[in-house]
Amino acid sequence: MGTKGNHLGEFEELVLVAVASLTSEAYGVSVMKYLSEEAKRSVNISAIHQGLKRLESKGLVTSHVGGATKVRGGRSKRYFELTETGQYTLKEIMELKIQLYNKVPNFSIKLT
Amino acid sequence: MINPQPPNWIERFLNWYCAPELLDEIQGDAHELYTERLEEHGKLKADIRYIYDIIRFCRLSNMKRSSNIRKPDSWDILVHSTLKIATRNVRRNKLLFSVKMLSLSLCLAFSLLLAVFVLQEYSYDQHIADHQSIYRIGTKTTTLGAIDEFANAPGLLSEALEEIPEIQYATRVTLWGDLMHVFTVDEISYTQEVGMIVQEEFARMFNLQFIQGNSESLNEPDNIVLTESTAKKFFGDENPVGKIITLNNGFWLDVAGVIEDPLPTSHLKFDLLVSRNSFDVQPTWDELDGYTYCKIRPGVSAEVVESKIIQVYDDHLLEITKHLDINENDSFAPIFQNITSIHLNNGLKNDSAVTRDVVNLHFLVILSVVFFFSGFINFLNLTIADITSHLKQTSVLQIMGGSSSGIAQSILANTLLGIVVLIPLTSLLFILGINATETFLGITIAPSSLISMPFLLLLGMFLSAYLLSSKICSLLISKSFNLLVALKGKLGTQFSRMGVRESLLTLQLSFSIMIIGLILIMVDQFDFISKADNGYEDKQTLVIRTPVTSFVSGISTFEESLRKLNGVQKVSMSSLDMDSESDDRYFSEIETNDGMKNGYFNHHSWGFEFLDLLKIELVEGRSFDRSRGTDQSGKVFLINESAIEVYGWKDPIGKKVYVEEDKLSYGHVIGVVKDFRTTSMYKEIEPLIVGLTNDKSWNEHVYVKLDAIHSSNLIAEIEEIYFKHFEDVPLSWEYLDSKLANLYYQDTQLRDIFKIGLLISLMVSCLGIFSISALMLILKAKEMSIRKVVGARSYDLFYLHISNFIKFTLLAAICSSPIIYYLSNYWLNNFAYRIDLNVWYFIVPCLITLFIILVTSGVHGLRSSKIDLLKTLKEG
Numbered sequence: 001m002g003t004k005g006n007h008l009g010e011f012e013e014l015v016l017v018a019v020a021s022l023t024s025e026a027y028g029v030s031v032m033k034y035l036s037e038e039a040k041r042s043v044n045i046s047a048i049h050q051g052l053k054r055l056e057s058k059g060l061v062t063s064h065v066g067g068a069t070k071v072r073g074g075r076s077k078r079y080f081e082l083t084e085t086g087q088y089t090l091k092e093i094m095e096l097k098i099q100l101y102n103k104v105p106n107f108s109i110k111l112t
Numbered sequence: 113m114i115n116p117q118p119p120n121w122i123e124r125f126l127n128w129y130c131a132p133e134l135l136d137e138i139q140g141d142a143h144e145l146y147t148e149r150l151e152e153h154g155k156l157k158a159d160i161r162y163i164y165d166i167i168r169f170c171r172l173s174n175m176k177r178s179s180n181i182r183k184p185d186s187w188d189i190l191v192h193s194t195l196k197i198a199t200r201n202v203r204r205n206k207l208l209f210s211v212k213m214l215s216l217s218l219c220l221a222f223s224l225l226l227a228v229f230v231l232q233e234y235s236y237d238q239h240i241a242d243h244q245s246i247y248r249i250g251t252k253t254t255t256l257g258a259i260d261e262f263a264n265a266p267g268l269l270s271e272a273l274e275e276i277p278e279i280q281y282a283t284r285v286t287l288w289g290d291l292m293h294v295f296t297v298d299e300i301s302y303t304q305e306v307g308m309i310v311q312e313e314f315a316r317m318f319n320l321q322f323i324q325g326n327s328e329s330l331n332e333p334d335n336i337v338l339t340e341s342t343a344k345k346f347f348g349d350e351n352p353v354g355k356i357i358t359l360n361n362g363f364w365l366d367v368a369g370v371i372e373d374p375l376p377t378s379h380l381k382f383d384l385l386v387s388r389n390s391f392d393v394q395p396t397w398d399e400l401d402g403y404t405y406c407k408i409r410p411g412v413s414a415e416v417v418e419s420k421i422i423q424v425y426d427d428h429l430l431e432i433t434k435h436l437d438i439n440e441n442d443s444f445a446p447i448f449q450n451i452t453s454i455h456l457n458n459g460l461k462n463d464s465a466v467t468r469d470v471v472n473l474h475f476l477v478i479l480s481v482v483f484f485f486s487g488f489i490n491f492l493n494l495t496i497a498d499i500t501s502h503l504k505q506t507s508v509l510q511i512m513g514g515s516s517s518g519i520a521q522s523i524l525a526n527t528l529l530g531i532v533v534l535i536p537l538t539s540l541l542f543i544l545g546i547n548a549t550e551t552f553l554g555i556t557i558a559p560s561s562l563i564s565m566p567f568l569l570l571l572g573m574f575l576s577a578y579l580l581s582s583k584i585c586s587l588l589i590s591k592s593f594n595l596l597v598a599l600k601g602k603l604g605t606q607f608s609r610m611g612v613r614e615s616l617l618t619l620q621l622s623f624s625i626m627i628i629g630l631i632l633i634m635v636d637q638f639d640f641i642s643k644a645d646n647g648y649e650d651k652q653t654l655v656i657r658t659p660v661t662s663f664v665s666g667i668s669t670f671e672e673s674l675r676k677l678n679g680v681q682k683v684s685m686s687s688l689d690m691d692s693e694s695d696d697r698y699f700s701e702i703e704t705n706d707g708m709k710n711g712y713f714n715h716h717s718w719g720f721e722f723l724d725l726l727k728i729e730l731v732e733g734r735s736f737d738r739s740r741g742t743d744q745s746g747k748v749f750l751i752n753e754s755a756i757e758v759y760g761w762k763d764p765i766g767k768k769v770y771v772e773e774d775k776l777s778y779g780h781v782i783g784v785v786k787d788f789r790t791t792s793m794y795k796e797i798e799p800l801i802v803g804l805t806n807d808k809s810w811n812e813h814v815y816v817k818l819d820a821i822h823s824s825n826l827i828a829e830i831e832e833i834y835f836k837h838f839e840d841v842p843l844s845w846e847y848l849d850s851k852l853a854n855l856y857y858q859d860t861q862l863r864d865i866f867k868i869g870l871l872i873s874l875m876v877s878c879l880g881i882f883s884i885s886a887l888m889l890i891l892k893a894k895e896m897s898i899r900k901v902v903g904a905r906s907y908d909l910f911y912l913h914i915s916n917f918i919k920f921t922l923l924a925a926i927c928s929s930p931i932i933y934y935l936s937n938y939w940l941n942n943f944a945y946r947i948d949l950n951v952w953y954f955i956v957p958c959l960i961t962l963f964i965i966l967v968t969s970g971v972h973g974l975r976s977s978k979i980d981l982l983k984t985l986k987e988g
Contacts, residue, residue, distance in 0.1 A: 028141035045141055046168035053173065065136070071147045075140030 008060075013093060014039055015051040019061055019080050020090055027067075027077040028052070052080055060086035116155050118146055118162045126166050131176045138169055194525040202529065205498070208883050212494045213533045215879040219487025220534075220574060221541035222872050225549070226480035226865070227570055232561040233473055236377050236455035236466075239560075241319050242407065243452050245280075247414065249273075249404045249421060250447035250460055258758065261447060263463035265404040266432055267395025269424070273404070276420050278412040283313035284395070286402035287464045288386060294841055295384075296358040297346045301842050305342060305383040309391065309402075315371075317407055318380070324353050325369020333389040336365040339373045342383040365390065376558050379454045379465040397431035400462070405451070418448040469794070471942040472862055475634075478935065479627070479869055484574070486623035486873070488581055490880040493616045495585050497887040499523065527582035534578065553861050614920065617884065621924035621961060624877040629932040629957035631870040633949070637940060638863040640947045642856055647788025648726035650690075653848040654816040654827075656834070658685070659841040670837045671719075671814065677829055679822030682725040685811040686718035690790055690852060700801065703768040704759055714798050715771055717745070717805035723785065725817045733765045733783030736804050745806035746771065747779045753787045755799035771803060779803070792855050793945045815848070878964050881917070885969030888913065910974060917965045925958040932957075 008016065018034045019026040032048045035041045055061045060083060067077045082090070101107065117123075123139075130138060142165050149158035202209045237243055249265045273282035288307035295302045314320075315327035315337075322337075329335045336357060343352040352367045359365065365386065374380060395401060408417050425432070425444055432444050449457065458467035549555045561567060658667060667685055674683045701710040720738045723730065731753060736743050749769045756764050767781045787797045805811050818826065827845075834843045853860070896909055904912075932954060940946040 028137065029144045032145075044168050045145060045165055046171065049138065049141070049169070050171065050173070069144075071144050072140040073143040075136045075143060077140055078137040 008058075008089070008093065011043075011047075012051055012055060014041065015048065016055055016060060016082075016086060016090060019052075019055070020082050020086070024079065024081065026080045031080075052078075055086070056080070059083060060089055116150060116158075118143075119159060122163050122166050126169070129170055129175050131174060134174050138174065142166060142169070195529065198525040198529050201498075201526075208494065208498060208886065209533075211879045211883045212491060212498070213530060213537060215876040216487050216491045217534055217537040217541055218872055219483050219490070219876055220538045221545055222869065223480045223483040223487065224538070224542055224570070224574070225545045226476050226483070228557055228561055228567055229549075229555065230473055230476050230480065231564065231566050231570075232377060232557060233455065233468055235561065235564065237379055237451045239375055239377060240451065244450065245408045245410065246317060246451045247406055247408065247417070248449045248451055248454060249406065250449060251400055251425075252443075252445045252447050254441065254443045261460050262400050263403060263447075263460040263465065264400040265402075265446065266397045266428070267399055267401035268397045268428075268431075270404045270406070271395075272424050272428065273406050273421070276417065276424070278409055278417050278420065280407045280409050281313050281317070282404060282406035283311055283317055284388075284402045284404050285310050285314055285380075286388075294359065295346070297355070302346070303842050303844060306381060307384045307386055308380070308382045309388050310385050311388045314385070314405075317405060318378075321372040323370045323372060324351075329368035330385060330387045331389060332368070332387055334363075334365050335368040335387040335390070337369040337371055337385040338367060339371055339383055341373050343367075343370045375560075376556050377561075379451065379467070381466055397428050398434040403464070414448065414450070418446070421446045421448060468858060469942065471939060472858075475630075475935075475939055476862075476865070479630075479866075482623055482627055483869070483873070484577075486620060486627065486876065488577060489616055489620045489623065490876060492581055492585060493620055493880065494883055494887075495523070495526065495581070496616070497884055497891075498526075499585065500887070500891065523582050523586045527579065531578070549865075553864055555861060618920045618923050618927070620877075620880060621921055622928040624873060624964075625921075625924055625957045625961050626928040626931055627873040628870065628960055629928065629953060630935060631866045631873070632956060633932070633936045633947070633953050634866045634939070635863055635870070636953075637943065637947050638856070638859050638866075641793045641859065641943070641945070642853070644793060644945060646690075646852070647786055648728045650726075650848040650852055652818045652820055653726070654818060654830070655690075655846050655848050655851060656814045656816065656830070657844040658812060658814055659838045667811065667814070670833065673833045673836075674814070674816060674830065677826065677833070679819045679826045680830075681817040681819055682721045683814060683816050684719035684722040684725050685805055685814045686716065686722050687805070687811050687813070688716045688718060688790060689812060690848060701768075701770040702759060702801070704761075708768070708770075713801055715801045715803065717803040717811065719805050719811075722815065723750075725815055726788075728788050729786040731784045731786050733781070735783055743782075743804060745804045748782045748804055749779050750783045750785055750802040751781055752785050752797070752800045752802075754797050755801065756784060758799040769801060771801070794943055796944045874960075874964070877961065878968050881965055882968040882971075885913070885917070885965075885972040888916070888969075889972045889975060910970075913972065914966070914969065917969055918962065921958060921961055921965060924961070925954070928957075929954045 014035060015031060018031045018038075022030055022034055028045055028048050031052070032043060032045050035043055035048075052061065052063075056063055061080045062083050063078050063080050065076050065078055067079065069077075126139060126142075127135065142162060145165065146158050146162045149161055153161075240246065248263070249269060250261065250263045251265050253260045253262065267284070270282040270284040273279050286309040288309050295305060308314075310330055312327045312330045315322070315330055320327065323340060325337065330337060338346065338352060346352065346357070347355060352370060355367045357365050357367060368387075371385075374382065406417075408414065422445060425446055429444060433442075447460070454463075454465050455467055456470040456473065458469050546557050549557065658670075671683050671685060674680055700713045700715060701708050702713065703709075720736050720743075722728075723735045733750075735750065736748060742748070749771075751764060755761075761767055764781050764784055768778045769781060770778050785802075789797060790800070791798075816830070830845075831843055892913075896912075899909060899912075933949065936949060936953070940949070
């Protein structure tokens with residue numbers, strides 16, 4: 001699986017943002033739902049897992065196991081959280097994008 | 113209420129492929145989604161989507177992988193610890209390892225070489241389709257109590273065979289090499305080619321592949337078919353078909369086709385085929401002429417056909433024996449031979465087929481097996497000794513790993529490591545060997561023999577034997593392995609009492625003594641043959657082949673001119689061919705005690721000076737004398753000593769002899785010569801009647817005795833005279849001694865093989881004993897030092913080290929002597945003239961082995977006697 005250096009792909013970025021906004025409730029299914037509701041992207045659960053794994057291997061998120069529930073047939077979840085590098089990367093991506101978009105003539109973006 | 117569950121099979125599929133550490137989260141997430149969908153969409157949809165999810169999860173990164181988690185299995189241990197230890201040991205003990213591998217590879221490669229050669233010899237003519245149903249018919253004659261077996265059959269036999277319903281067809285092949293033929297192409301003459309006179313059936317029977325033309329052309333007169341290499345030799349790259357080849361008798365032949373060269377594993381060797389219809393010679397019953405082959409119909413038993421052929425011989429007995437007075441004990445019978453058995457039957461007379469003595473082949477098989485085993489025993493020996501020398505390591509490993517198969521594994525690791533070295537090394541030696549035999553011995557191993565089934569099986573056997581050896585090692589050791597004792601660096605006491613290593617050493621030494629002994633006897637016998645007294649002097653003698661046309665132009669003038677040359681001592685023509693296995697038999701009548709008897713007798717003729725020229729001894733009477741006018745061809749005869757014995761003549765001088773060839777009148781025996789050889793040492797000397805030659809009879813050879821010191825251009829002068837007399841015929845001459853060497857060509861080949869075998873076996877023994885004694889030194893270092901401390905002298909230690917080996921050598925000598933005796937007798941009985949076995953043939957190999965031991969292990973003995981006390985005692 002080529003991860004093309006440490007650059008984030010578009011999908012990976014979405015997942016990262018999802019993990020960041022779900023704070024302590026980020027695991028496979030919740031990330032998937034978040035993406036389908038907020039970003040209108042319906043993605044298969046296996047792709048989410050893959051994305052999370054990649055982010056973890058890049059050191060942007062960490063994970064821990066816990067939270068077995070009955071709905072899950074007694075199986076535990078793997079929760080993901082942003083690492084410091086993750087937060088920094090997220091911020092950097094945003095700044096880079098704004099900086100780039102601002103250079104486009106006749107095009108402005110309002111930051112709320 | 114039980115919640116609906118996803119299908120069981122897909123769960124099992126997930127469990128099967130998913131890496132265990134990922135299973136929980138994947139299954140958990142999938143289940144969560146399933147429960148939700150169950151409520152929203154119902155069971156069916158939920159199931160389908162669940163299955164889809166699980167299938168989507170089936171990615172490489174989620175799969176079970178051994179490397180995901182380090183779970184030590186047996187292979188890991190092997191690779192990571194045992195193999196590492198094995199490599200380390202090899203590096204530490206480079207000498208031992210290379211000795212072990214080199215000697216094993218040498219033995220294996222030599223054994224394989226012998227095997228492939230023997231297999232090739234056994235596969236002669238098996239490439240021919242339907243070889244099981246093709247037979248050659250020879251003739252066994254019993255006349256005057258003497259049995260002769262000929263490869264030929266009466267000329268008319270093949271026609272009679274066609275009438276037997278069980279025989280599909282028969283064909284007759286005549287060798288065209290009896291007379292010297294000259295083929296002239298574009299004014300260049302060739303004489304070396306072997307021609308055969310055949311019909312179309314021959315090509316059909318032996319499945320000859322025509323590159324150009326077809327087999328039909330062999331039925332047309334004046335046609336010649338060349339083999340591919342002959343066509344290339346005659347015509348180069350030009351298309352040979354349609355070209356004309358001129359013969360020395362003025363006739364010419366059309367090239368009608370080209371066939372593929374006969375395979376090296378074919379008993380028939382020829383360069384060209386001439387159609388039988390080119391000749392108008394009618395075959396007869398009373399002459400053994402050519403080789404008759406027949407192909408029997410499928411499903412017919414050979415015995416039935418054989419009995420019918422015996423019947424044919426009986427029916428035509430009168431015609432076969434037209435010129436003979438038949439005694440009641442005389443008989444003529446066919447020899448029915450399958451073509452695949454021709455090559456290994458060299459007992460027939462007049463056989464032009466390439467044959468080999470089967471007893472010699474048996475010996476090569478024995479040699480091959482002995483080499484194979486001695487190589488392995490040497491290897492086993494060294495491996496066991498090697499393992500013993502680092503038992504401590506293995507036992508530590510065993511304690512750490514807790515596995516009871518620690519030693520077995522370390523041996524397996526050694527074996528695997530060995531294979532990496534053994535296979536390339538053996539292949540290299542094998543290929544070198546094949547090239548060497550081709551260059552130095554003239555033995556070509558056909559590539560097809562290397563991929564033949566038996567050979568591949570043999571290769572598999574060798575490899576499995578090697579793997580088995582590791583099993584044997586671990587078995588031997590595990591039986592006697594005691595961890596506590598092993599940690600002290602020794603094998604269990606039980607082991608030493610068993611004496612496995614001792615008996616293996618003895619076995620190895622016996623093999624060495626056996627090989628050395630047998631090969632010494634063989635080399636001696638071959639030397640005996642090549643140096644044996646032939647009954648005449650073969651030095652400084654030139655044999656010139658005379659052309660067929662010589663009796664037209666007169667050979668005596670040629671003789672006279674040679675005699676005048678400076679440096680030529682004596683010249684005489686003769687029909688005798690000293691190296692021919694076949695002999696000339698003529699119908700003759702001789703006087704016996706019961707009156708006149710007739711039959712085919714070995715008859716030759718020579719000139720006045722022949723006896724002096726070859727220094728053949730005269731036992732009784734006188735030789736041919738030029739000064740007596742009464743000594744004329746057909747009037748006077750000489751006989752050899754064997755003839756007196758066979759014909760039962762008490763007083764041979766004056767006995768009447770009548771030879772059909774010289775249709776004159778009775779002649780008389782005037783002298784008896786000592787027996788001299790005209791055939792190889794495998795055969796007894798036969799009775800011989802010699803007449804005086806004359807200008808009108810054709811004598812194949814002119815023998816020229818040269819002065820020991822003659823001018824270097826004498827040969828050129830002889831050539832010049834020759835061409836003055838026979839201008840169109842190329843000169844063919846040879847020294848008599850080199851001609852005789854050709855007689856033992858195959859034997860010389862074998863002798864060289866045996867000599868190489870001797871060398872290799874000596875080398876392997878040296879290497880083996882050297883490394884074993886080196887290991888003994890390591891094992892016994894402590895013992896030696898303690899002995900020295902309590903006052904043993906260096907001499908005592910040296911003796912102690914050596915005495916072990918000497919003891920085993922003596923034991924080995926006792927074991928191997930009977931085997932040497934039996935095998936060598938079996939082989940020597942094959943020869944009519946053989947060396948006698950004496951006690952030295954048994955003592956010398958032992959002495960050689962002892963010498964090897966003294967030299968190789970003596971070094972270690974010396975070292976052990978000068979052992980560094982402090983160091984060894986401290987280390988223990």
